[in-house]
Amino acid sequence: MSTHPSFDRARFEQPSLTVDVVVFAMRESALNLLVIERGIPPFEGRWALPGGFVLPSETVERAAARELEEETGLRDVYLEQLYTFSMPDRDPRGRVVSVAHMALLPADRLDTVQGGSDARRAEWVSIPEAIEKVEPAGLPPPGAKPRKKRDAREPHFAFDHDVIVATALARLRGKLESTTLAFELLPEEFTLTEAQRVYEAILGRPIDKVTFRRRLTQLELVEETPRMRRGAHRPARLYRAAPRDSVWI
Amino acid sequence: MSTHPSFDRARFEQPSLTVDVVVFAMRESALNLLVIERGIPPFEGRWALPGGFVLPSETVERAAARELEEETGLRDVYLEQLYTFSMPDRDPRGRVVSVAHMALLPADRLDTVQGGSDARRAEWVSIPEAIEKVEPAGLPPPGAKPRKKRDAREPHFAFDHDVIVATALARLRGKLESTTLAFELLPEEFTLTEAQRVYEAILGRPIDKVTFRRRLTQLELVEETPRMRRGAHRPARLYRAAPRDSVWI
DNA sequence: AGAACTTAGTTGCATTGTGCAACTAAGTCA
DNA sequence: TGACTTAGTTGCACAATGCAACTAAGTTCT
Secondary structure, rough: OOOOOOHHHHHHHHHEEEEEEEEEEEEOEEEEEEEEOOOOOOOOOOOOOEEEOOOOOHHHHHHHHHHHHHHHHHOEEEEEEEEEEEEOOOOOOOOOEEEEEEEEEEEHOOOHHOOOOOOOOOEEEEEHHHHHOOOOOOOOOEEEEOOOOOOOOOOOOOOOOOHHHHHHHHHHHHHHHOOOOHHHHHEEEEEEHHHHHHHHHHHHHOOOOHHHHHHHOOOOOEEEEEEEEEOOOOOOOEEEEOOOOOEEE | OOOOOOOOOOOOOOOEEEEEEEEEEEEEEEEEEEEEOOOOOOOOOOOEEEEEEEOOOOOHHHHHHHHHHHHHHHOOOOOEEEEOOOOOOOOOOOEEEEEEEEEEEOOHHHHHOOOOOOOOOOEEEEEHHHHHOOOOOOOOOOOOOOOOOOOOOOEEOOOOOOHHHHHHHHHHHHHHHOEOHHHOOOOOEOOOOHHHHHHHHHHHOOHHHHHHHHHHOOOOEEEEEEEEOOOOOEEEEEEEEOOOOOOOO
């Protein structure tokens, strides 16, 4: 805003400002999303994202972190601002503008999610089934498959939260190969196959093992540990994310 | 937001919601930015971005387009939502959250910019000189050169608009090579050298002619016209952006 | 014990993309 | 006419990528 001839007047009729958080985590080689089943109308029984009102003296990022901790117990997770959703009718109760955020939770912290203080149920839903037929906000995503509108079944999500989730997934996909964001979904130490599963889950398609390993090692994105993961078959070398100045590759 | 135990109460103490628009255009092989010199305090005489309050029944994207037209006469330009700025003290007059947008204006429409209805001066400033020593919001940008804080001179920009501009530039750089966004800064028909200048201005470094031309033609991002641009030396083939389903490459 | 199976990890190669130097082409200007 | 400038191409060395085939190390089945 360059000047404000109506600065004081404009404080009337301002929309409410909220934040919503799309939390992603890996579960059984699939990307999962944290939703909270709504206990009250509107959209009772539908899935909603954790979130709430922005307080007067906090940034939206801080509000997102606070609401996430209040409603799920999660703290110290990767969190980035995503997009602001402002369709006038997106909330039937009134004008609510919401600044959506995306959070990434390491796989080994998946079960640390607690119900909110008011005991609402938080649950993990796997991605390909949770969001079908929804397009992200803004410009269409890199993987520009025109998706159909929802079918006759009841929609799963409350408000426009399906669009928010689609937007978060598009952002995650877009950043996947130009940043080290994928490591935020992995435990401190992980095998290269586990890392490959993360990439495959986010991209939604299988990727070549050799190319993947070559890339991670040649770009020095990972460093070896002396430890191995032992399981049903041949033990696998454990790696950790290499310390870097920036998430950008 | 999953539930709203305090929905009605929260309508009090809500921040004001505004939009700001970072308009980029090419001028003499350099990337330029549209600023409006403020005529009133606070920040009188400093550069500000076009923008203003979001009206009750419009989206923020619509508000950005409306304010841009009201203040500069520009319409039908590429416009995308960028990032939301919410530091509680970013406006000394009170709590104002601003949703920043980025607009791209074709070079041949640069002189169609008109002063706003209240006759404030709009002017173009070239990028490398306008923003020095500022870091974008959110995560650091792809070109992660840690910039210094401003020096002793008076800052040029009002509010946090320097950060908004830095964020817009980072976004533009990030999308440059994975989208066809650069064409939005070019006239309908352009030479490949003109296109190269756009890429160089945005990246801030020279790029190889052969590689650049090979990429544009092999990916079929441009198509030949029968016309030539005639100037001081050898005439250059005119091209246009090839019609595509998506801006993503 | 040993064969079959599964997952981990490597080697080799053909294909494609990138960076750079050197060249040709077509105009202007002195 | 020749120097200069910008447009545009050719050729090549080198790096990145995709794919097939291989070896390695464990478990399980008989």
